[in-house]
Amino acid sequence: MNARCNILAAGWVKRLLWLLLLAILPPFAVVEGVQQPMVKVTVMPDTLLVGDRIHCTIAVQHEKGVAVSLEGIDAVALKPFELLSSRHSSSVAASASVEDLFELELALFVSGKQALPPFSVVFREASGGVRGRVSYKPSSSVVVRELTDASMRDIRPIKPPLSPSIPYLLLMPLLLGAFGVGVLVLLLIYFLKRTVRSSAERVDSSQVAQRKLRKLGSSLSAGMPPHECYEELSNIMRSFLETHYRISALEAVTQEIERDLKKLGVAGFESIMNLLKQADLVKFADSRPDVEESRQSLNKATEVIRSTRKSPPPSVE
Amino acid sequence: MQHDVELEELGSRIIEASRFLELAEEQLAHRVVGQLEVIRRVFIAMLVNGHILLEGVPGLAKTLIISTVASVMNLKFQRIQFTPDMLPADLVGTMIYNPKDMEFYPRKGPVFANVILADEINRSPAKVQSALLEAMQERQVTIGSETFPLQEPFMVLATQNPVEHEGTYLLPEAQVDRFMMKVIVDYPSYEEELEIMLRSAMTASKSPISVVVQPGDIVRARALIDRIYVDPRVQRYIVDLVVATRNPGLYGMVELASMIEYGASPRASIFLLLAAKAHAFLQHRPYITPEDVKAIACDTLRHRIRPGYEAEADNIKPDDIIRQILQNVQVP
Numbered sequence: 001m002n003a004r005c006n007i008l009a010a011g012w013v014k015r016l017l018w019l020l021l022l023a024i025l026p027p028f029a030v031v032e033g034v035q036q037p038m039v040k041v042t043v044m045p046d047t048l049l050v051g052d053r054i055h056c057t058i059a060v061q062h063e064k065g066v067a068v069s070l071e072g073i074d075a076v077a078l079k080p081f082e083l084l085s086s087r088h089s090s091s092v093a094a095s096a097s098v099e100d101l102f103e104l105e106l107a108l109f110v111s112g113k114q115a116l117p118p119f120s121v122v123f124r125e126a127s128g129g130v131r132g133r134v135s136y137k138p139s140s141s142v143v144v145r146e147l148t149d150a151s152m153r154d155i156r157p158i159k160p161p162l163s164p165s166i167p168y169l170l171l172m173p174l175l176l177g178a179f180g181v182g183v184l185v186l187l188l189i190y191f192l193k194r195t196v197r198s199s200a201e202r203v204d205s206s207q208v209a210q211r212k213l214r215k216l217g218s219s220l221s222a223g224m225p226p227h228e229c230y231e232e233l234s235n236i237m238r239s240f241l242e243t244h245y246r247i248s249a250l251e252a253v254t255q256e257i258e259r260d261l262k263k264l265g266v267a268g269f270e271s272i273m274n275l276l277k278q279a280d281l282v283k284f285a286d287s288r289p290d291v292e293e294s295r296q297s298l299n300k301a302t303e304v305i306r307s308t309r310k311s312p313p314p315s316v317e
Numbered sequence: 318m319q320h321d322v323e324l325e326e327l328g329s330r331i332i333e334a335s336r337f338l339e340l341a342e343e344q345l346a347h348r349v350v351g352q353l354e355v356i357r358r359v360f361i362a363m364l365v366n367g368h369i370l371l372e373g374v375p376g377l378a379k380t381l382i383i384s385t386v387a388s389v390m391n392l393k394f395q396r397i398q399f400t401p402d403m404l405p406a407d408l409v410g411t412m413i414y415n416p417k418d419m420e421f422y423p424r425k426g427p428v429f430a431n432v433i434l435a436d437e438i439n440r441s442p443a444k445v446q447s448a449l450l451e452a453m454q455e456r457q458v459t460i461g462s463e464t465f466p467l468q469e470p471f472m473v474l475a476t477q478n479p480v481e482h483e484g485t486y487l488l489p490e491a492q493v494d495r496f497m498m499k500v501i502v503d504y505p506s507y508e509e510e511l512e513i514m515l516r517s518a519m520t521a522s523k524s525p526i527s528v529v530v531q532p533g534d535i536v537r538a539r540a541l542i543d544r545i546y547v548d549p550r551v552q553r554y555i556v557d558l559v560v561a562t563r564n565p566g567l568y569g570m571v572e573l574a575s576m577i578e579y580g581a582s583p584r585a586s587i588f589l590l591l592a593a594k595a596h597a598f599l600q601h602r603p604y605i606t607p608e609d610v611k612a613i614a615c616d617t618l619r620h621r622i623r624p625g626y627e628a629e630a631d632n633i634k635p636d637d638i639i640r641q642i643l644q645n646v647q648v649p
Contacts, residue, residue, distance in 0.1 A: 248644060250647050250648065251643070251644055251645060251646065251647055251648055252648060253606065253607045253608040253611055253648055254606070254608065255608050256608075256611075280606060283548060283550060283649060284546075284548045284550070284551060284604050284605065284606045284607075284649075285324060285546065285548075285602075285603070285604040286324060286546055286548065286604070
């Protein structure tokens with residue numbers, strides 16, 4: 001009987017010791033074949049607005065030679081939290097232990113108090129076999145506030161206008177001066193170019209035409225056929241008219257040139273037109289002038305060009 | 318200066334032979350106010366056996382001009398209204414069965430006339446257009462197994478509707494190319510409009526037009542036109558203009574290359590020369606000058622140039638392209 005009572009007493013003591021042990025242990029549901037790990041969950045911030053990001057860090061401290069991974073940290077299991085990104089790093093915490101750090105970036109689109117979902121820490125050996133699994137239910141929770149007008153203002157505070165470091169008024173005269181100088185230089189270049197070009201053209205057009213006519217006269221004396229002389233004479237006259245009066249004489253027919261010169265009120269208009277019409281007859285109507293006629297036409301052309309040199313070309317505008 | 322005796326003689330004959338056109342113009346002026354350019358283009362086409370495509374809004378005296386020209390020149394005039402249900406037989410004629418002698422006889426269609434006004438040519442289907450254009454080209458018509466030559470002079474003046482209009486068939490480029498000129502009929506000037514109004518607002522019937530020209534005059538004029546002198550420089554100028562519509566870059570108009578989808582065909586060179594000859598004839602000249610070519614270039618080339626997408630986007634018309642070519646190709 002006594003022996004039986006001793007056995008019963010020993011059973012009670014054992015049960016009591018087990019109960020005490022369970023009370024001391026942290027809230028791990030299952031611990032299998034692993035040295036007790038230390039899991040720490042931190043959530044930043046604990047109060048936020050809908051749509052804000054939450055930075056959640058799960059630190060697992062465990063013995064060396066064991067690989068750690070998390071289970072239940074995925075898009076489905078984390079609902080209503082949205083997993084945006086995750087990062088895993090490992091570092092030696094003490095001589096015999098290692099700390100694995102799981103950094104999760106989450107977002108919440110539901111308002112109210114939201115508790116973090118439970119997850120499991122899985123320990124694996126180097127061979128890949130599961131050494132143990134620890135289920136963990138975090139006690140942390142976050143409070144999510146809805147967006148209101150007031151909260152919108154909190155998100156985007158209107159900044160006051162920045163005052164310039166250098167007062168503009170001090171810079172204005174400098175800027176205006178630089179601009180003015182630039183404009184003056186550009187205008188000067190433009191007018192210089194225009195004056196040089198127009199004076200060169202005026203001098204050149206008549207000089208070039210006269211030089212060409214002299215050369216043509218020599219060619220005629222050397223035996224150039226008179227009809228070819230007339231063709232060349234027409235070209236010289238047209239080039240001269242084009243550069244001197246700024247009309248497109250090379251691409252215009254005689255009637256068009258006549259119209260343009262009439263409009264400009266050119267001196268010696270009739271002589272110019274007679275020359276061109278005579279050249280047209282030779283060119284298009286198979287007329288055959290003699291050498292003397294050609295020479296007379298050349299002289300007339302030289303005279304016309306010389307007379308236009310004396311009188312400046314009328315303004316095209 | 319010595320002048321070609323033959324050309325001088327031709328010149329005096331041209332002055333004499335072209336007098337009928339002045340008479341015709343005088344008579345036309347009794348009925349038609351203004352539109353002198355259109356009338357001259359009609360004369361040019363008639364003098365060189367060409368056909369004209371007329372474009373213009375309704376009410377601009379297109380039909381009046383043509384019918385009056387035909388009346389003044391003692392020519393048979395036919396106006397054919399093209400419709401979508403038209404058949405080639407309605408145009409050229411058909412074989413009619415005679416039950417008395419149990420045989421088929423050809424019945425000639427309205428195409429058998431001197432001057433044809435094909436009104437709204439693009440309203441009829443392609444087969445009818447082809448029948449007319451074939452008659453224009455061949456100057457003969459086959460009904461059944463018999464071929465009939467068309468009367469001389471034979472000229473077709475077709476009017477066209479914009480293709481966007483409902484129930485129209487686009488005239489193929491190959492067929493449009495057969496028209497010597499495409500003439501744009503424009504609105505009359507203010508003074509012309511005033512005169513038109515005063516002349517037309519009468520209830521009394523208009524005085525009849527006198528016949529001042531005979532078809533023989535036209536045929537004789539054609540013989541003189543064929544003899545008009547064309548200098549090689551002018552010949553090259555014509556070819557230069559036509560080639561410039563195909564390769565504007567060759568003439569220093571690189572920016573125009575992207576504006577043209579395709580240029581004028583060799584038919585353009587032929588018609589340009591013919592029309593220039595007729596223009597010189599109207600000016601009483603026995604030779605062509607570049608002025609003659611320039612004067613009719615737009616009318617002869619505008620329907621042979623297809624502007625590209627870029628040109629259409631920039632609202633650049635064939636006339637703008639031609640004008641640019643004329644301004645850039647050097648005149649001989």
